[in-house]
Amino acid sequence: MQHVLQVEGAERRFGSTHALCGADLHVLAGEVMALLGPNGAGKTTLIRSIVGRIRLDQGRIEMFGKTICEGGSAISPDQHTFARLGVVPQEIAVYPDLNAMENLRCFAELQGMARTEIQEQTAWVLEWTGLQDRAKDLAKTYSGGMKRRLNIGCSMMHRPQLLLLDEPTVGVDPQSRQRIWEMLQQLQREGTSILLTTHQLDEAQQISDRITIIDHGKTAASGSFDELCQTTIGLQRRVIIVSAQPIAPESLPTWEVDQHLAVCRVNNVATELADVLAVAKQAGVPIRDVQIEAPSLQAIFIHLTGKELRD
Amino acid sequence: MRTLLWVSWLNLLRDKVALGTVFVLPVIFFSIFAAIFVGMSGGGGGGSSAVQKLNVVALDLDESRVSQSLLGQLQSTTELELTVQRPSELTQAKNRDDIRQEVRTGKYNAGLVIPADFGRHFPDFAGQGPAIELIYDGANPMAKPMIGGVMQGSAFTAAPDLMMERGFEFLDQNAGWFLTDQQRTILQALQQQLRDATSLANNENSDESEDTNATDVGLNALNGLVRISASEARDDTDRAQQQNQAKRKRSSMTAYYAAGIGVMFLLFSTAGAAGSILDEEESGTLERVLSAIRSSQKLLLGKWLFYGLMGVVQLVIMFVFAWLVFGLDLWTVNHAVGFALMTVLTAAAASALGVMLATICRTRAQLNGVSTVVILIMSALGGSMVPRFVMPAFMQKTSKFTFNGWALDGYLNVFWYDDPNHSLVQSVATIVPQLAMLVAMTVAFLLVARSAAKRWEVQ
Numbered sequence: 203m204q205h206v207l208q209v210e211g212a213e214r215r216f217g218s219t220h221a222l223c224g225a226d227l228h229v230l231a232g233e234v235m236a237l238l239g240p241n242g243a244g245k246t247t248l249i250r251s252i253v254g255r256i257r258l259d260q261g262r263i264e265m266f267g268k269t270i271c272e273g274g275s276a277i278s279p280d281q282h283t284f285a286r287l288g289v290v291p292q293e294i295a296v297y298p299d300l301n302a303m304e305n306l307r308c309f310a311e312l313q314g315m316a317r318t319e320i321q322e323q324t325a326w327v328l329e330w331t332g333l334q335d336r337a338k339d340l341a342k343t344y345s346g347g348m349k350r351r352l353n354i355g356c357s358m359m360h361r362p363q364l365l366l367l368d369e370p371t372v373g374v375d376p377q378s379r380q381r382i383w384e385m386l387q388q389l390q391r392e393g394t395s396i397l398l399t400t401h402q403l404d405e406a407q408q409i410s411d412r413i414t415i416i417d418h419g420k421t422a423a424s425g426s427f428d429e430l431c432q433t434t435i436g437l438q439r440r441v442i443i444v445s446a447q448p449i450a451p452e453s454l455p456t457w458e459v460d461q462h463l464a465v466c467r468v469n470n471v472a473t474e475l476a477d478v479l480a481v482a483k484q485a486g487v488p489i490r491d492v493q494i495e496a497p498s499l500q501a502i503f504i505h506l507t508g509k510e511l512r513d
Numbered sequence: 514m515r516t517l518l519w520v521s522w523l524n525l526l527r528d529k530v531a532l533g534t535v536f537v538l539p540v541i542f543f544s545i546f547a548a549i550f551v552g553m554s555g556g557g558g559g560g561s562s563a564v565q566k567l568n569v570v571a572l573d574l575d576e577s578r579v580s581q582s583l584l585g586q587l588q589s590t591t592e593l594e595l596t597v598q599r600p601s602e603l604t605q606a607k608n609r610d611d612i613r614q615e616v617r618t619g620k621y622n623a624g625l626v627i628p629a630d631f632g633r634h635f636p637d638f639a640g641q642g643p644a645i646e647l648i649y650d651g652a653n654p655m656a657k658p659m660i661g662g663v664m665q666g667s668a669f670t671a672a673p674d675l676m677m678e679r680g681f682e683f684l685d686q687n688a689g690w691f692l693t694d695q696q697r698t699i700l701q702a703l704q705q706q707l708r709d710a711t712s713l714a715n716n717e718n719s720d721e722s723e724d725t726n727a728t729d730v731g732l733n734a735l736n737g738l739v740r741i742s743a744s745e746a747r748d749d750t751d752r753a754q755q756q757n758q759a760k761r762k763r764s765s766m767t768a769y770y771a772a773g774i775g776v777m778f779l780l781f782s783t784a785g786a787a788g789s790i791l792d793e794e795e796s797g798t799l800e801r802v803l804s805a806i807r808s809s810q811k812l813l814l815g816k817w818l819f820y821g822l823m824g825v826v827q828l829v830i831m832f833v834f835a836w837l838v839f840g841l842d843l844w845t846v847n848h849a850v851g852f853a854l855m856t857v858l859t860a861a862a863a864s865a866l867g868v869m870l871a872t873i874c875r876t877r878a879q880l881n882g883v884s885t886v887v888i889l890i891m892s893a894l895g896g897s898m899v900p901r902f903v904m905p906a907f908m909q910k911t912s913k914f915t916f917n918g919w920a921l922d923g924y925l926n927v928f929w930y931d932d933p934n935h936s937l938v939q940s941v942a943t944i945v946p947q948l949a950m951l952v953a954m955t956v957a958f959l960l961v962a963r964s965a966a967k968r969w970e971v972q
Contacts (some may be wrong), residue, residue, distance in 0.1 A: 292797070
């Protein structure tokens with residue numbers, strides 16, 4: 203599949219801080235790529251350098267086959283390439299004293315769209331975001347979810363082929379979040395490539411085709427969920443035995459034991475679960491409950507980035 | 514409650530701009546106004562040297578000992594900066610119309626024309642002699658009463674011998690029984706002593722003093738010891754036009770205050786509006802806009818243009834209101850064109866100042882504090898709050914460094930120091946320095962803004 207975005211060895215330093223230390227990223231045409239990382243990992247710096255707001259010290263960014271930034275040199279002023287890009291900032295960057303239609307028109311005009319084109323696109327975006335009924339209300343009167351949707355809509359007026367979203371669902375309720383994910387899936391079905399950053403790991407796992415995890419300014423892992431599982435925690439399921447009494451660790455020496463819990467890993471739950479339960483009974487564990495845990499992006503993320511706080 | 518007070522105090526303490534606004538600004542303002550009003554009264558540390566002297570020109574058509582003595586006395590006063598012009602010393606003849614023109618154009622605050630027969634009739638208690646003509650600039654309401662008072666005071670000491678001689682002559686003619694021959698002899702001796710003393714005093718004041726015929730005297734007690742005929746520099750001598758003149762005077766003062774208040778509030782509104790740039794920066798909208806247009810220069814120019822247009826509308830509303838309600842003389846060709854030029858360039862410069870302040874400041878709170886300080890100080894020094902003619906000389910010079918000072922000067926030239934006989938080109942020529950300075954300020958402000966806005970460019 204064709205790359206729409208390629209970032210190779212991106213490095214950027216702000217004073218003594220290394221924001222990016224050789225980050226790599228590839229987005230294929232029509233895919234949803236989740237860019238994950240702890241706070242301060244360099245996600246926003248990477249997004250801003252793709253948008254052309256930050257110059258790289260080292261490395262290269264290629265978009266739609268054109269180099270837009272090469273380490274140490276100026277960013278290409280190629281308007282045509284940037285016109286194929288849409289950016290949704292983390293902040294709700296709309297004018298609160300304008301209504302939805304006016305906001306959409308404003309950002310479309312800044313993108314250089316013609317008036318007739320704007321009218322057509324406004325109708326589509328309002329429908330896509332579900333804001334038709336409130337189209338003439340001021341943005342400041344909207345709920346958090348509506349503002350978020352308008353924020354995304356403003357970046358879709360020119361129908362970009364690549365959409366970058368920096369934490370598009372932060373601070374919204376589950377219903378609004380669900381609606382936003384549906385909107386993005388619709389875009390993907392229509393062929394738009396999407397690169398998004400988020401801390402909603404379960405949803406990132408659900409919506410994205412591939413995932414890139416960056417930490418300390420460089421790429422820690424990249425690939426599909428299964429690929430990440432294989433290269434990190436493995437595809438094994440965790441079988442968790444909950445005991446009615448505290449378990450003696452020496453009774454299950456190859457298991458992870460913690461008070462009332464005993465954990466082991468299996469490759470195939472269907473064939474191996476009965477054996478696991480038999481071993482537990484043999485060790486004298488009074489089984490109260492059994493839980494089976496599939497590998498999660500959360501587990502992969504913690505595995506790759508560690509447990510220490512990054513604030 | 515204690516916690517709330519503590520938190521509020523910490524917030525204030527850590528916001529240096531707010532701290533300055535709360536504690537330093539009032540002191541600065543107090544200092545400015547104290548300097549103005551202490552200067553006016555001649556008190557305080559500045560002393561009388563700090564008082565702004567009225568700049569007066571005197572045309573001595575009489576050139577008698579009395580007129581020279583009187584002008585010598587006026588020159589020695591602390592209130593006037595007197596320039597004496599005598600036909601015998603001038604290479605080109607001058608008349609009262611020339612003096613009027615010099616006052617009208619603002620070269621002098623006032624002019625005095627000593628008529629040819631003044632000395633012969635001084636002191637003219639009968640009120641038959643010619644009056645000294647005082648031509649004053651109505652823009653300076655202090656000029657007329659101040660010069661009148663100084664003139665009367667100086668007249669007492671200018672020629673005491675003549676005053677006494679003519680005083681007794683007057684009494685003798687109207688009440689001959691008043692003096693005996695012996696008294697008359699004593700008075701003649703005293704008169705000679707006074708004449709000698711006056712001559713000595715005038716020589717100390719002016720080397721130009723010379724003896725003239727002592728009999729060329731008269732007396733007039735109508736306004737005191739000298740009769741003064743006062744006229745405004747823009748008044749015509751035709752009394753039938755007095756009503757129109759009064760209207761013009763009101764109109765001109767209205768223009769002064771419309772310009773003064775208008776320019777000050779123009780600055781406040783443009784600075785306030787320019788704060789939206791900072792709001793947009795904070796909300797992320799600015800980043801989004803810059804990502805789309807990819808140029809902070811375009812952004813600044815767009816904002817500057819909008820705030821400039823807003824300023825033009827604001828000033829037009831102010832002056833049209835002044836025309837409708839206060840009868841401002843706005844619709845002559847010279848006034849309208851001058852107003853249009855001044856308004857466009859004043860609004861452009863004010864807008865550029867607002868944009869500059871917004872780019873220099875990092876937060877809306879900072880902008881509010883800084884712009885309030887800058888605008889109030891410029892308005893106070895520039896004459897928006899207090900007319901500049903009441904300020905001490907050093908403060909008047911300082912006003913040349915303020916935006917308000919130049920803008921106000923331009924509007925005054927359009928509406929106040931205009932000459933109805935000027936062509937449109939001549940009229941516009943009078944505001945060229947102000948227009949040029951406003952353009953220069955606009956460019957300078959925008960360049961600073963451009964430099965400060967680099968933080969929004971590609972990093």
